[in-house]
Amino acid sequence: MNTPEAKEGKPDPSADNTRQDLIAGAILFAAALLFVANGSKAMGQVIAMFGGFGAGVEQILTIAVLLNAALIIFGYRRYRDLQAEVAHRAAAEERARSLAAVDPLTNFYNRRSLQERGRALIAQAHAHGQSVAVMLLDLDHFKTVNDIYGHEAGDVVLKIVAERISLILPGDAIAARLGGDEFACACILDAGRAETAEHIAEDIVAALTRPIVHGNNDLVISTSLGIVRSDRDGDEIDSLLRRADIAMYAAKKAGRNRHAWFAPAMEEELQRRNAIEAGMRGGIAAGEFVPYYEPQVDLATGDLLGFEMLARWESPTLGLVLPDQFIPIAEESGMISAMSLHIMRRAFTDARNWDSALSLSVNISPSQLRDPWLSQKILKLLLETGFPASRLEIEITESCLFENLELAKTIVQSLKNQGIRVALDDFGTGYSSLAHLRALPLDRIKIDRSFVTAMGESRESAAIVNAIARLGESLGLPVIAEGVETLAIETQLLGLGLAKGQGWHFGKPMTIEQTRKMLAERNMLSARDAPKPKISLSAEARSRSAG
Incomplete structure (x- = not known):
């Protein structure tokens, strides 16, 4: 190379x-x-x-x-x-x-040199009827290595990654470290031999999954890699790098530890993503992010027990945007905390006027659980809005437990000290162990909807739901099932001894206006928020009033 x-x-x-x-x-x-x-x-x-x-x-x-x-x-x-x-x-x-x-750590070219030499390589290839494959790769979870083992271990990883890449690339290829944990490579392809780049990408991805020994530790990483070709995706090195970057993010989105070829649809998706991010920055201040409420019910009696707060974005330009579109962007861009606290404030203000028996469940993202001041921020909102802490339930996901278990324990305990309940959300989709369940003072386990909705067609899913129900019973933790969409599933859950559920069978997520209407019909609004009765004055009373 x-x-x-x-x-x-x-x-x-x-x-x-x-x-x-x-x-x-x-x-x-x-x-x-x-x-x-x-x-x-x-x-x-x-x-x-x-x-x-x-x-x-x-x-x-x-x-x-x-x-x-x-x-x-x-x-x-x-x-x-x-x-x-x-x-x-x-x-x-x-x-x-x-x-x-040159990058002094890896001895690879830097970004500026890659651009200069990449232009020369493309010109050389096109002069001989060939094309150039440009690959851009980013290490998955490299920040975790730095956080847990230190920056010295991170430098060791970067050096060994560069060595492994060098051994795979052909002799006339060029390689560069663009910064941080991002690398780029360019090599000449013979006409009609795109599989060469495919094989190189597969070899790089496979090589970087091998553990890296540092002291007494085996450091395990992976990589997401994007590929473009100069004869198909443009002949300017800058545009090729940009499109390779788009393909790399597509590989990450598809599950990481893989490669992806650039496709024009990816660029369209990126443009939409950028539009969403730009709109979000102004949308938070403009109050465009609002809470919707999904009912939670007693499976045996059908009684309403509370609601889960779900975020929605009512954008004036994009329309109603669902959370799976904007939550990942909010986390990546660092806007998740401001957005979540804004929606929580509105939800607490709404929920304080409900019947005092109704609870409110709120999801907390993994990135928020890295904030050591999270419990204080939530308590501040409770004090400012007047919503009782005893009616609030915070839901955390399994992935939160692996980034920093000690910090998670501290935050959970701080929340519980204020009277807030804590539930483990999406249980069954991650890698929680019994040790994690015992380490955290949880109040409830929530079964992921993917298992519940598949109970009717999948014996395996039904068995998993049954196992989680028995686990909760043995640990003394109540279990709630989400994704209850049919009467048949409700009946199955009742047969397993589950007491609480939510899903479209009981009602879709509702706006605050729809929620207030439903509660008013059930006489479950507080006196100050209940609709004022319509009083019909008699003719005599009207005349006395006029007089």
């Missing part, structure tokens, strides 16, 4: 130069002494010689020869010094150019 190598600097010759300057100076000084010592006599002889009075030519020649020798040696040394200085400066400039072109 064509990778740069930083050149070693040559030893500084200044010490030798100083010593040789002293020698030349000593010879010159000795010649000057001889000239002075013989000064008057020699000058007289010179005058006598040119004046026709006779001369001592031997002495004059001796002094002249010594002076010339000293001057020649001195001049030669200065010439050598200048040569050495020029060479030294040239080497320093070369080192500076090399450092400007």
Whole structure:
């Protein structure tokens, strides 16, 4: 593979130069002494010689020869010094150019060098009827390595990743580290040989899944990789890198640890994503993000027990946007906390006017659970809105437990100290162990809807739901099932001993207006929020009022 190598600097010759300057100076000084010592006599002889009075030519020649020798040696040394200085400066400039072109950690090219050499590689390939494949890869969960094992371990990972990539790429390929844990490669493809890039991508993905040994630890990572071709996706290196980046994110979205070829539909999706992100920034301040409420009921009696708050975005330009479209973007862009707190404030304000027996469940994203001040922020909202902590249930997902279990335990305990209940959401989809369930002071387990909705058609799903119900029973944790969409599923859940459920069988998520109407019909609004009764005045009363 064509990778740069930083050149070693040559030893500084200044010490030798100083010593040789002293020698030349000593010879010159000795010649000057001889000239002075013989000064008057020699000058007289010179005058006598040119004046026709006779001369001592031997002495004059001796002094002249010594002076010339000293001057020649001195001049030669200065010439050598200048040569050495020029060479030294040239080497320093070369080192500076090399450092400007190379990533010092991996010895790969940097982004600027990749752009320069990528343009040359594309021109070379097209001149011979070939194309160039550009691959951009990003390490999956590299931040976790830095957070858990430190940045030294992260540097080791980056070096070994570069070594493994170098062993796979063909000799004429170029490789670069673009920054952080992002790398790019470019190699020439023969016409009609796209499978070459496919094989290279597969080999890179496979190579980077092998554990990396650091001390006593095996560091396990993976990579998501995007591929483009210059004969199909553009011939400018910048546009190829951008489209490879789009394909890389498509690989991440598809599950990570894989590669994906760029397709125009990906770019359209990215444009929509960018439009969503841009709209979200103003939408939070404009109050466009609102809570919807999904009923939670007693499976045995059908009584309404509470609601789960679900986020919706009522965008004036995009229409009603569902959470699976904007929640991932909010997490990636860092807007999830502000958005979630904004919606919670509105939900707490709504729910304080419901019947005091009704609870409110609120989901917390994994990124929010990294915030050590989360419980204080929620408590502040409760105090400001007047919603009782005892009626609030916070739902966390299984994935939250693996990023920082100790922090999760601290936050959960802090919430419970305020009287807030905590449930484990989407149970069965992750890797929770009994140790995790025992480590956290949970109040409830929530079975993921994917198992519940498939109970009628899948014996395996029914068995999983039954196992979770028995697990909750043995741990003393109530279990709630989400995704109850038919009477048949409700009947099955009742047979398994589950007491609480939610899903479209009991009602779809509703706006606050729809929720208030339903509660009013059931007489489950507080007195101050209940609809005012319509009073019909008699004719006599109206006349007294008029008088």
